[in-house]
Every structure is written in C-alpha cells, then in structure tokens.
Amino acid sequence: MKKQSTLFLAVFLSLAGMAQQDSTNLKFNWPSKTPKYNIRLATQEGHKVEGLLAAKTDSSLFIFPGHSKAYKNRTDYSAAFFIDQQIETIHIKRRNAVGRGALIGLGVGLLPVVAALFAGKDKQAFGFAAVVTVPLGPIVGALIGAASGRTFHIGGQRKAFKHFSSKVKL
Numbered sequence: 319m320k321k322q323s324t325l326f327l328a329v330f331l332s333l334a335g336m337a338q339q340d341s342t343n344l345k346f347n348w349p350s351k352t353p354k355y356n357i358r359l360a361t362q363e364g365h366k367v368e369g370l371l372a373a374k375t376d377s378s379l380f381i382f383p384g385h386s387k388a389y390k391n392r393t394d395y396s397a398a399f400f401i402d403q404q405i406e407t408i409h410i411k412r413r414n415a416v417g418r419g420a421l422i423g424l425g426v427g428l429l430p431v432v433a434a435l436f437a438g439k440d441k442q443a444f445g446f447a448a449v450v451t452v453p454l455g456p457i458v459g460a461l462i463g464a465a466s467g468r469t470f471h472i473g474g475q476r477k478a479f480k481h482f483s484s485k486v487k488l
Contacts, residue, residue: 352386358409362474367398374483377402402479411467416460423459427451
C-alpha cells in the first residue's frame with residue numbers, strides 16, 4: 319500500500335509539473351516573410367510591448383519583440399502571446415510607410431512633367447507646375463505615410479478584438 323501511494327504521488331507530481339507551461343518561453347514558428355506591421359500593445363495591467371505583428375487568430379496575437387533587422391537575422395526571441403482579454407489598446411503602423419508615401423508623392427509630383435512631354439504649345443505652364451509639385455509631392459507623401467498608424471481600443475472585449483482582426487490583414 320505504501321508503494322502504491324508513493325508511486326501515485328510521483329505520477330501526480332510529474333503530471334502537475336508538465337501541465338504548467340511557462341508562456342514566456344512559448345516556442346513559435348515565425349513566418350518566413352518579415353511581418354508588415356509594427357505594433358505597440360498595452361495590456362490591461364499597464365504593461366507595454368513593442369515589436370512586429372507576427373500572427374493573429376480570432377482571439378489572440380503573436381508579437382515578435384524585436385525589429386525587422388533582428389527578425390531577418392533570425393535572432394532567437396520568444397514569442398509574446400496575448401489573448402483578447404489581456405489587451406487594452408493596440409497601435410499598428412505599416413512598416414516603411416514613410417518611404418512608400420514619399421515614392422507615391424514623387425510619382426504624383428512627376429505627373430506635370432509627363433504631361434509637359436505630351437503637351438503641344440503649353441509646355442511652359444506644365445514646367446512651372448512641375449517646379450512646385452516635384453519637390454512638394456514626396457514631402458507631402460512622407461508626411462501622410464508618417465501619420466498612417468491606427469489605434470484600436472480593445473478593453474479586453476472580444477467584439478472589439480474581432481473588429482481589429484477584420485481590419486488588419488497579414
């Protein structure tokens with residue numbers, strides 16, 4: 319009888335030890351492509367986490383806690399995992415938004431130059447417009463790209479998290 323109770327205690331303790339898993343060392347298979355969103359997350363307890371939005375489900379997020387350079391070098395970070403009841407606010411911003419905005423603005427700024435190539439006698443009018451639009455286009459595009467982030471207030475509610483999840487496509 320004493321051997322059975324000792325054996326039962328040993329099995330119970332080993333099973334209890336295996337049942338408790340440390341979520342800070344959760345292994346996650348990172349996607350091969352670099353994630354396209356930077357994320358800042360605030361939890362209900364007041365903690366703040368920054369990184370790259372690696373994956374999402376209908377009720378949780380996986381965050382790579384480094385930057386894109388560390389992600390490309392495959393630095394061994396553990397995933398930060400959050401469920402919707404833990405999240406207070408999420409602020410996301412597309413990576414390289416400033417550069418993309420500047421390139422789009424440059425394209426728009428070059429439209430008068432292209433129009434001047436095809437214009438007959440009014441090339442001078444398009445030239446004057448190009449003097450303004452070529453330098454101003456990238457500046458305005460970069461400013462729009464810099465201000466392109468979105469903030470979602472989750473407040474631990476699944477409905478608000480599903481709204482966020484429907485708006486963000488990975």
